Amino acid sequence: MTHAIGIDIGGTGIKGALVDLEAGELASERIKRDTPEGGEPAAIIDVVREIVAELESLELGEAPHLGICFPAIVRDGRTMSAANVSDAWIGLDADALFGEALGRSIHFVNDADAAGFAEAVYGAARGQQGLVIVTTLGTGIGSAFVYNGMLIPNTELGHLELDGDDVEHWAANSAREREDLSFDVWAERLTKFYSHVEFLFSPQRFVIGGGVSKQHDEFMHLIKVETPIVPAALRNNAGIIGAAALAAR
Numbered sequence: 322m323t324h325a326i327g328i329d330i331g332g333t334g335i336k337g338a339l340v341d342l343e344a345g346e347l348a349s350e351r352i353k354r355d356t357p358e359g360g361e362p363a364a365i366i367d368v369v370r371e372i373v374a375e376l377e378s379l380e381l382g383e384a385p386h387l388g389i390c391f392p393a394i395v396r397d398g399r400t401m402s403a404a405n406v407s408d409a410w411i412g413l414d415a416d417a418l419f420g421e422a423l424g425r426s427i428h429f430v431n432d433a434d435a436a437g438f439a440e441a442v443y444g445a446a447r448g449q450q451g452l453v454i455v456t457t458l459g460t461g462i463g464s465a466f467v468y469n470g471m472l473i474p475n476t477e478l479g480h481l482e483l484d485g486d487d488v489e490h491w492a493a494n495s496a497r498e499r500e501d502l503s504f505d506v507w508a509e510r511l512t513k514f515y516s517h518v519e520f521l522f523s524p525q526r527f528v529i530g531g532g533v534s535k536q537h538d539e540f541m542h543l544i545k546v547e548t549p550i551v552p553a554a555l556r557n558n559a560g561i562i563g564a565a566a567l568a569a570r
């Protein structure tokens with residue numbers, strides 16, 4: 322099978338597409354809906370069901386694998402945290418819940434890990450030796466460690482506490498938007514975050530993903546660290562592509 326469906330559930334939007342696994346790119350249009358207010362499990366599952374039905378109506382032939390990524394710690398298919406969604410997710414067997422609701426088996430994974438896996442296989446972490454730290458700057462801050470091409474899951478660097486608060490509360494792209502920060506001011510905050518992570522883990526490179534990565538020209542060069550920083554090659558589609566690729570693996 323050369324195609325799989327990927328769904329990326331975020332704190333703000335839910336996106337899905339058919340993915341070409343050979344090319345590592347979208348093979349259909351991207352369907353996007355707002356994340357329901359409150360981020361409750363039943364409401365999110367309904368939206369995912371709609372998106373999957375729409376994708377399946379594209380006449381895909383044999384049902385392809387389906388991967389779903391989500392902004393929480395995911396262990397053995399269970400969501401173990403909830404940062405920008407309802408607390409009702411904590412401890413849920415999400416893999417089984419989505420499987421039942423969609424009437425098929427699915428693969429459930431953390432969103433940043435999906436993005437990191439996609440960058441490792443098709444993008445900016447491909448072929449890299451040593452440690453690459455992939456971060457997503459969106460509603461929260463997600464992270465994935467890729468060591469010699471292998472994903473080390475659930476690293477949660479957005480919840481590093483610096484200056485008395487979780488980094489993602491003051492350095493995520495949502496903080497930039499909420500506080501209407503200039504890219505210069507935002508980059509000072511990002512420098513604080515990335516230099517601390519650099520000190521702790523000494524990676525070979527940082528990859529920055531998330532929706533704002535398409536504006537990388539505006540802020541990436543303003544982040545003052547020693548480690549090379551590159552934008553995610555798959556931009557904001559890395560989650561969809563990685564979720565699909567992990568499901569098909």
Ligand code: BGC
Pocket residue numbers: 391392393394402403404405431432433434457459460461462463464477479480489
């Ligand atoms: C969550 C992570 C997630 C990140 C990006 C954080 O708040 O704890 O699991 O990867 O947001 O969505």
